[in-house]
Amino acid sequence: MMTTTNALGFMLLGLGMFFAPAEAAAFFPVDAGDGSSTSALWLELMGPSNFLLGLVVVAHNETVRLRAAIETWHPRGQMFDLAEVRWAIPSSLYAGSIHWTPEELAA
Numbered sequence: 001m002m003t004t005t006n007a008l009g010f011m012l013l014g015l016g017m018f019f020a021p022a023e024a025a026a027f028f029p030v031d032a033g034d035g036s037s038t039s040a041l042w043l044e045l046m047g048p049s050n051f052l053l054g055l056v057v058v059a060h061n062e063t064v065r066l067r068a069a070i071e072t073w074h075p076r077g078q079m080f081d082l083a084e085v086r087w088a089i090p091s092s093l094y095a096g097s098i099h100w101t102p103e104e105l106a107a
Contacts, residue, residue, distance in 0.1 A: 002057050008058060009054075010050055010051075010054035011050070011051050014049070
């Protein structure tokens with residue numbers, strides 16, 4: 001079975017295969033009758049195939065792992081405590097702690 005790490009490597013290999021003919025065109029000489037390179041065409045076909053296969057395997061492996069984690073989680077037995085928050089803003093800057101006088105409101 002292919003692991004997630006192997007599948008990610010497969011995806012990177014597929015990207016490399018797809019972009020290799022464009023980035024290193026000198027290594028892919030024209031050898032077909034229509035002016036194209038058969039090795040470049042092969043890499044441009046197999047690159048996305050490798051990438052897609054790797055993507056499917058990563059999605060499958062991570063979906064299985066996530067499903068197992070969700071099925072073993074039991075939130076009803078846990079008590080969640082609220083953390084005590086210490087505010088970094090002085091209380092004089094809170095809108096509720098300012099006592100406006102009628103003269104200050106009129107200004």
